[in-house]
Amino acid sequence: MSRRAYINADYRRRTRRAGGLVDPSLDVFEVFEEQGYICQICFEPCDPNLRDRDPRMAVVDHIIPLQAGGSHTRDNVQTAHYGCNSGKDNRPLTPSPTGANVTTHLP
Secondary structure (H helix, E strand, C coil): HHHHHHHHHHHHHHHHHHHCCCCCCCCHHHHHHCCCCCCCCCEEECCCCCCCCCCCCCEECCCCCCCCCCCEEEEEEEEEEEEHHCCCCCCCCECCCCEEEEEECCC
16 A cells, blocks of 8 residues: 555544544545645645654644544645644634634633
8 A cells, every 4th residue: 555545544544433524535645735735724835755743744634623523525624734733733723813824722
């Protein structure tokens, strides 16, 4: 199994485990490419060659987190740095008045 296939299968498995809706045709690498490997949280570039949980590597951010009932569908995923996504945790993002994304602290 290729790295690309493994990563896509892993996201689908995690979504099913969380009880979310899965789009089996979604390829996360297509999302990265469409968004130019730009983190949609901090708007800085991700390095497509990094692996092993480097803070600057590209990962999929679920806008509405899987644990909050989000889905693994094209309209709920975006490119993010591993570090930015880890810092976001399971909170959704909301736009700030300056246009940057910020985490929303849920009760």
